[in-house]
Amino acid sequence: LIVVLFGIGTDYILFVMFRYRERLRGGESPKDATVTAVARAGEAIASAAGVVMVAFLALVLSSLSVFRAIGPALAIAVGVMLVAALTLVPAVVSLLGTRVFWPSRSWQREPEAARFARIGRAVARRPALYAAVSGVGLLALGIGTFGFKATFDLSSAGIPKTAESQTALVTLEKGLPPGATDPTDVLLHAVGGGSLSSSELTGYGRALSGVPGVGVVSPPHVSRDGTVADYTVVLTKDPASTAAVNLLKTSVRPGAHAAAPAGTVALVGGTTSVYADIQRAVNHDYAVVFPAAALVILLILGLMLRSAVAPWYLMVSVGLGFLATLGTTVLVFQGLAGQSGLVFILPVYMYVFVVALGTDYNILMIARLREETKEGYAPRPATALALQHTGPTIAAAGLILAGTFASLILGGNSILAQVGFAVSCGIALAAFVVAMFFTPSVTALAGRQAWWPRHMEAASGRLAEPEPARVS
Known part of the structure; x- marks a missing residue:
């Protein structure tokens, strides 16, 4: 919650402040610059906040209670920061005026040979090249996604191998099956009101021993009334590994259920069984939460842009970014670092932070592209101007937020x-x-069709193909 507050708050405040500085450089008074900044950036900020809130609220569809609880809380946090960015921040800026930049005076002049102006002109000249290179690059990074392996080993994460707990586990695994570190429990329950007979207990234990993936089956502990028997089962795989979870789902559970004598029912419990249920719940979330959020976000983008075209390639860009991120993480940790897998819940965290927060930058850029087009600029000059003016804002916000999360790498875990x-x-x-x-290069290639069915007319007195202003 704190990370979202600081991350979202920083982004939205920067969006307002950079537009305020831009208007000051354009010759407006501090009061007028404040009004213009909120009027111009407010719609983009509100739309971005709406998208993020929807993404968080979609978590109420999750099968896991932890996500159902955290989703609304995060959405409320975003709403609070939205209100603060559009009311409190402009009020403070209006009171302080240009003193808000003290002691710096760089706000008074546009930087010479601004790098984002050069980037904007380059993308405007060759949009097809930049669209192809960036798109193919994201796809290439996304290939690593196919190697994603989930791990459920949360207990030993970050613990040194020399620690006593880790040494004990290694020593135990030398003489016993890996599953001995955390055995699985199989409960046999008589449902007809009678007691479990000795022959049923012995036969069921023998049957469990023959199930693929089972290493050792201990004699059962029988309840006083004789209706329930608990078999301690040691798996042949590490209980926290993906292999053990898959083995339990495909072999141990079906085998335990099938071997239960008539009039009894078998239930498989233990840590590995819990992980299997979590994996099933997470897979459900992938199939329900993600599409539901994507559909509503698509609708919000369509309403904001008044377009039936641009929202589609914006969603494609978000998907490419997600795949490229997961693929890169797989390559770094599973490939270069040699780790057995990534924490099973990582894709959900990526959805919460990368998709939700990262969409802010896309919305800010597409909103500025639409604004420049409405001013009468042709698609390519509009792209150059949008990058020149919005590029510094996105770069600063992205650098701050990415740096904040990067500090977690040093956590020793x-x-x-x-x-x-x-x-x-x-x-x-x-x-x-x-x-x-x-996004800018694809928008430049799409031209005015990006805003279909809305027809963007050139403003009165505006050249159809104006050259973007060059900073001297």
């Missing part, structure tokens, strides 16, 4: 390192590749 790297990498890709190159 493999899970924190994975989450920190994935989120910081995703935000960097969203800011410096998707919003800076892919």
Whole structure:
């Protein structure tokens, strides 16, 4: 919650402040610049906040209660920061005027040979090249997604191998099956009101021993009334590994259920069984939460842009960014670092932070592209101007947010390192590749058709193909 507050708050405040500075440089008074900044940036900020809130609220569709609880809380946090960015911040800026930049005076002049003006002109000249390079680059990074392996080992994350708990586990695994570190419980329950017979108990234990993936089956502990028997089962795989979870789902559970004598029912419990249920719930969330959020976000983008075209390639860009982030994380941690897998919940964290927060930058850029087009600029000059004026805002916001999450890499914990790297990498890709190159270049290629069915007419007295202003 704190990270979202600081991250979202920083982004929205920067969006307002950079537009305020731009209007001051354009010759407006501080009061007028404040009004214009809120009027021009307010719609983009409100739309971005709406998208993020919808993404968070979609978590109420999750099968896991932790996400159902955190989703509304995060959405409320975003709403609070939206109100603060559009009311409190402008009020303070209006009171302080240009003193808000003290002691710097750089706000009075546009930087000479601004790098984002050069980037804007380059993208406007060759949009097809930049669209192809950025799109193919994101796809290439996304190939690593196919190697994603989920790990459920949360207990030993970040613990040194020399620690006593880790030494004990290694020693135990030398003489016993890997599953001995955390055995699985199989409960046999008589449902007809009778007791379990000795022959049923012995036969069922023998049947469990023959199930693929089962290493050792201990004698059962029988309840006093004789209706329930607890078999301690040691798996042949590490209980926290993906292999053990898959083995339990495909072999141990079906085998335990099928071997239950008539009039009894078998239930499989234990840590590995819990992980299997979590994995099923997460897979459900992938199939329900993500599409539901994408559909509503698509609708919000369509209403904001009054377009039936632009929202589609914006959603494609978000998907490419997500895949590229996950693929890069897989390559770094599973490939280069040699780790067995990534924490199973990582894609959900990426959805919460990368997709939701990273979409802000895309919306800010497309809103400025639409604004320049409405001013009468042709698609390519509009692209150059949008990058010149919005590029610094996105770069500053993305750098701050990515740097904040990157600090988690130094936490000394493999899970924190994975989450920190994935989120910081995703935000960097969203800011410096998707919003800076892919979205503007595709919009330039689409031309005025990007805003269909709305017809963007050139403003009165405005040249149809004006050259973007060059800073001297």
